[in-house]
Amino acid sequence: MAEEWFDVVDEKDVVVSRATRQEVHAHGLRHRAVHVLVFNRAGQLFLQKRSSSKDTAPGAWDSSASGHVDAGEDYDACAVRELREEIGLHVARAPRRWLRLPACDETGQEFVWVYRQEAEGPFTLHPEEIERGAWFTPAEVIRLVRERPAAFASSFRLLWHQLVGRGEVPK
Numbered sequence: 001m002a003e004e005w006f007d008v009v010d011e012k013d014v015v016v017s018r019a020t021r022q023e024v025h026a027h028g029l030r031h032r033a034v035h036v037l038v039f040n041r042a043g044q045l046f047l048q049k050r051s052s053s054k055d056t057a058p059g060a061w062d063s064s065a066s067g068h069v070d071a072g073e074d075y076d077a078c079a080v081r082e083l084r085e086e087i088g089l090h091v092a093r094a095p096r097r098w099l100r101l102p103a104c105d106e107t108g109q110e111f112v113w114v115y116r117q118e119a120e121g122p123f124t125l126h127p128e129e130i131e132r133g134a135w136f137t138p139a140e141v142i143r144l145v146r147e148r149p150a151a152f153a154s155s156f157r158l159l160w161h162q163l164v165g166r167g168e169v170p171k
Contacts, residue, residue: 005071006031011103013111018071025055030103032069033110034079035062035159036095038087038117044135046121048086050153051131056108057153059131061144064117065089066155068110075113083117087133088124091117099162106158114159138169 004021008029024031038046046064050057065086069078076094083089095117103109125133136144145152145160152160163169 004068006068007071009103009111013103021068025108028109030109030111032075032078033067033107033112033155034069034075034082034115035066035112035155036064036079036083036115036117037098038064038083038089038119040118040120040135044137045141046087046119046123046133046135047141047156048125048129048133049131051127051129053128057155060153060156061151062153062156063114063159064133079113079115086126086129088126089117089119098168099159099166101155101159101162104158106154108155110155112155112159114163142169 005018006021006024007015008017008019008024008031010016019029047061048064050060050062052059065082067082069075079094080091083091095115097113098116099114101107101112103111123133141160142164145157149157
């Protein structure tokens with residue numbers, strides 16, 4: 001598998017250099033990522049349970065699709081790519097941008113754009129990335145994040161708390 005390269009960014013999300021995935025994570029360098037939340041017509045959210053072989057948050061529940069923005073790639077192109085690669089959802093253009101998270105410890109020093117997509121599934125899950133997926137009501141997610149926070153990736157917990165706090169998901 002080819003080595004992944006990411007854009008390293010400054011505190012304003014301006015590209016300052018490039019580094020490998022390993023270097024970025026080993027040195028805590030700021031970089032970019034996307035999270036896409038997929039909701040069905042019933043208002044349920046599709047979450048993925050990350051593979052236990054992942055280098056960060058193995059086995060944790062996470063956004064419907066998420067991933068690093070590759071060097072030279074923009075956020076929107078990454079969102080389209082991650083939907084296709086992780087859950088087999090092909091979209092013609094990037095979903096609606098919903099929330100922006102700053103680079104911080106909870107995101108692993110990633111600036112994150114969170115997107116919202118509507119789709120019904122079924123999805124084709126990438127077996128090396130995702131152990132399984134399931135639909136949850138927003139109320140179930142709120143309860144589970146409160147009762148079992150360690151079962152969720154830290155970046156998902158942060159974005160979910162932000163959305164709930166802004167009143168953008170039903171309680």
